[in-house]
Amino acid sequence: MNHVLCGLATNPALPSELVDRLIEIADGDLAEALADREDLSHAQSVALAARGEGAAVRLAHRGGLTVADVDPVTQPRVALALLDEGIGSPEWARLLAVDPDVRHREQLAACPGLPPDVMETLAADADIRVVAELALWTTPQMAARLARHPHAEVRSAVAANDRTPPAVLAMLITGEGLPPAQRCLVCDREATPFVHDPSCPRPDCDLRPGAACDGSHQSTVHDLHERALRNPATPTEAVVGFADHPSMLLRWQLAARPDLPPQVCERLAEDPSPGVRADLAENPAIGEALMRLLATDHDSEVRRSLAFNPRLPLDVLAQVAGTARIGPTLLPRIAAAGAAEVEELAASPHPAVRMLLAERRDLPAGIRDALAADPDAKVVKSIAGHPGLSEARLRAMVDRHGVRVVARVAANPDASPALLEDLAHHEPPVRKALREVARHPHATPLSLLACLADSRARRTAAGHPAVPPQVVTGLLADDDCDVAQAAAANPALPLAGMSRCLAALSQRGPA
Known part of the structure; x- marks a missing residue:
């Protein structure tokens, strides 16, 4: 990766003719950096798409390419990007639904607005990953069908789909009305009973740590329940029983649901896990009495979470503000x-x-x-960051409280150029303040030169348009590649410097 060329590629002041020259030599990272430009013509987008598939995919997502620019046979990933944006021919979807590359079929399964026959093809795919991906995003009707799929992984994906009908989600939780699942990812590969070793030494093994099956597909069923609890479409009455579930993770998911009845909230307020109580404390479903109870919880994280509850009485907020580190x-x-x-x-x-x-x-x-x-x-x-504060008040803050407030004062949107210069030269130096000055739109060349002396602020300051042009040019050769890249992206970089830099670097070949 050539950091200077990648910086030039994002420079908003780069003339169109130099963009063309970068496209001619672009490869990999440089092509993708160019694809993010807002000023590319359609001709430039087409030329850039020919330099690399990654850039072409990015251009497709950003609207730089049309259907006429893409061949789905030779550019399947680009075609998939357009389909993902709701653009593309149904024939593309039919072609990709039988693509020999499972990754392409899996990506297609997540695209919106697929024709019914394409969904049928994907639902019958021999690779369960494709069917599960379809189940995550598909229509309510197809989700209801896939809830009866013999593979537990597909059912788990249906449980995560917020378009799945509520009655179907309830069935997935209870199992009532559904035939038992026959397989899961664990028993597809291992003789049961089996528990996957979290420290599994096999480099080609992609089972999750702790995945287990004794014939009941228990780890996948647990995942299904967890997904259903996160799904806002799951009916309340189907999840309240999890308040007493032995799995702390499932009780934790339940505690965050905004539709909990009072008796369930009261049960969860007594949960032995601080994480469960903390998520409950932040939940606007809880009443004032529980809020006051949780304000006295022995765990500080529970009290801190309570402070984020949007319905918290102000007197309780004052109570937890004094006892929790917010x-x-x-x-x-x-x-x-x-x-x-x-x-x-x-x-x-x-x-x-x-x-x-x-x-x-x-x-x-x-x-x-x-x-x-x-x-x-x-x-x-x-x-200190509040807009509207006068310069006199901002300076008075620094005079009274010194280094404790300097960085926040430097971030004030109304901080004047003169104040920023003084803060950049504050004694003792405040490194956080230098980073704020380096990104402030009112920063002057004098304050930015002070920021360049700090290793972290230097990376931000190098891209500030108020840095003197000759300084920006010199930073192109900085030992820190991030500084050099920021300088190359700086619109203050003189045109002559852009041209010389491009000429020198492009002689080395593709970036």
């Missing part, structure tokens, strides 16, 4: 708080609560400015 993040309940609640939160005696409110970016000016003057550094750090 960090600077915008909680759903904070984001939904009304004007009166915002005032209440801003007046909270708990710095952790004010910090969480400060993560909102639509606060009234008075509350925003009051939080900017908060005596607690955590609160100030959270409010």
Whole structure:
């Protein structure tokens, strides 16, 4: 991979004639990088598609190729990409449905809008991977048919399909009304009873760790149940019994469902697994009484998850904010708080609560400015990125709290060029602040030169359009290939530098 050429390929300022020259020498990574350009003409897209199948597939997904540009016989993956986008001839689908390459048939099975006869062909495929892939994405009618398939892997895939009729999903869980499955991936390959060793030494073995079958296909049935529990189309009454299931993973999946009845929520609140209780705590299905109970849970992760519940009462939020490490993040309940609640939160005696409110970016000016003057550094750090703060307030934050807030101030969208220069030269240096300055649209050449002195910020700064052109040109030869690639992609790179770089590198042959 030639990093400089790949950088040039994504440079928005690259003239069309230089794009043509890159296409002429493109191979592999370079061709795929060129395929992501927004300014390719149709002729350029067709020429680029001829340079490599990977680029052609990407172009097909991005709308750069038409049906007339693709031969499904010689370019099956490209044809599949168009079919996946809902474009392509039904004849392509019929041709690919009998393709000798199982990977192509499997990919076709996931495409939308397949003709009925093609679905019938795929449903009868000799390779179970193809049938299972069809079951994941197919129509309700075909899903109902495949629920009766003799292979448990296909039934498991049907359980994951959110287009499967609810009554069929209930049948898959209980088994009632369905003939027993006859095979699974385990008993297809091994004499039963068999449990796959998680440390299996066979390099060609693709069974999952712990896959097992004693004739009941138990690991595949477990997967089916897990998928059905995740499926929003599965009826509530079909899943409530899993509250007492011996599998912690299944109880965990159940705890996250938003349609749980109160008695099931109460049962799960007593679950011995903290992971189950944590997912339940975040679930908006639980009532206030359970929220207050979970706020006293001995496990901090449960209390932290409760903070993310969008229906949490504010007084409970204040309680968990003081006992769980939530960090600077915008909680759903904070984001939904009304004007009166915002005032209440801003007046909270708990710095952790004010910090969480400060993560909102639509606060009234008075509350925003009051939080900017908060005596607690955590609160100030959270409010520092809020738009509308004056330069004087931003500088006052840095004066009061120093390195604890410098990076967040540097990320403020209204930070002025002069302020960014001062932050880039702050003593002691703040590496996170340099990375923020390096990506800030207001950064000046002087501040970016300071960022180039830091190994991590250098990679971002090298692509900033405010870097002086002569500096960008010099960075093309940087020892760090990521820096060189970012410089090559920088629209500030002079045209003469683009041409010289392309001429020198293209003499070495395809990228």
